[in-house]
Amino acid sequence: MAARDEMMAAAAAPRILLDDVSISYATPRGRLPVVDRVSLAVDRAEFVVLVGPSGCGKSTILRAIAGLNAAESGIISVDGKTVDGPPEHIGFMFQRDTLLPWLTVRGNIEVGLELAGIASIERAARLADLLALLRLSEFHDAYPAQLSGGMRHRVSLGRMLAYQPAVMLMDEPFGALDFQTKAVMGRELLRIWETERRSILFVTHDIEEAVALADRVIVFSPRPARIIAEHRIDLPRPRNLRTLRASSEFTAYTSAIWQALGDGDPAGDGLN
Template sequence: MALMANVNRADRMPMSPTPQPAQSPRAELRDLRISFPLPDMSTLEVISGISMTVAEGEFVAVVGPSGSGKSTILRALCGLLEPSGGSVLVDGKPVSGPPPGVGFMFQKDALLPWRTVAGNIRIGAELGGVPGDRREERVASLIKLLRLDGFENAWPRQLSGGMRQRVSLGRLLAYQPSLMLMDEPFGALDYQTKIAMGKELLSVWEAERRAIIFVTHDIEEAVALADRVLVFSARPARIIADYKVMLPRPRHMRSMRGDPAFTRLTEAIWSDLALPE
């Protein structure tokens, strides 16, 4: 079994920006700074000079304390939030509005209650410009991939939480994004359903190989899913560690919990999050 890199604290800090990969990055933040005005005319600094890259097909997880700006960087990447300083790039181009080829998946599934399972997934194909004669083929293939066979004509109210999230993931994939931004998509699910959804996501990612930025509070989930795990400090956020996960794929989330390398890495990240300001 391949082992992860040494995780001694001396090797982690001080932290320098992640080197740019050989190929052009799918997403890039350069010295990103974000502040929000407060009613007393002061400002709240949320992001403090973050630089990071995400390569084509790379799965990057982001962990950190609540309120540390993890979700904020996703909003900046999809053009919903203008930075106070620094640069946000997708496919090498500065982001000044919603960029093409970027899909967002939230913790809440936000399915349209008046559309069936197939209809909700079809929305992604419509927004993504999939030609009309290919939409049904795309929808059908995603229904099979996400194990929703037999529920094509079901309404969202008839589905479990995990099934609703699979439909939401199907809608995102139908859009055919080159970059998937996922903001705690499984955070509201029970443990068993979360494990099942993680398995589904890995299956889809291994088949589609889209670049993913996955925000989560669950350190074990981050290590089990990702190629890299970025650790954010408390607000104002900076990157305090960037781990390359060397665990072999395919990964089975339940069995990984007893793996010594998995345990060492999760404990190292817990240690990072316990560091004083």
């Protein structure tokens, strides 16, 4: 394809596309099917949240989009290009933090600013803003080993917010945070997203968080992950998370999703 045709095709394609994707892992007991014929398209500027029982295959799907796992069958593409390695302009916030242990809090966030190509004169101001936002200013010189789990998570989030890639894959990014920080981070993520409109694929076990953030919530079955329900969340934006939680529309969405998940978890290894 000529470069111009390629650009046109990329502009017309969904930002992320999964077409009939199945994934399994090789284990000592044979192949373990983890993702079962999942098809999903995420538009530019769309905020899509994935929910489903623990171990169903959500992280596996995110890793496959980031080019870290291969699909066994089906096609995964980003901007119309089949994924066969880590695509450009993708930011991944892993479920387990991936801070560089030899860098301080400041150094770890600066990695994101460097990736974003922010000129060094602007970096100091951006860094100070991010450290304040994440309530980490006091710890800017600390190393990851000297931080709590929640603090390490906030540093990872800072690195992604500094980088602001076109596609953000976020695997339970607020999972380890206390209630208050979680609310602040959710608000901040929405504020950034509402002004800069990136495509976000976000995994959570918190159904209220899912509805508060998403344009669409996709509900998966227990492993192997199949899409069992999909809810378009037609709540107006910008959203005020506190008032939203008191509205009957909000409650209707959360109950519908709970119901799709089977209201609780007979196997005992599911949500939260």
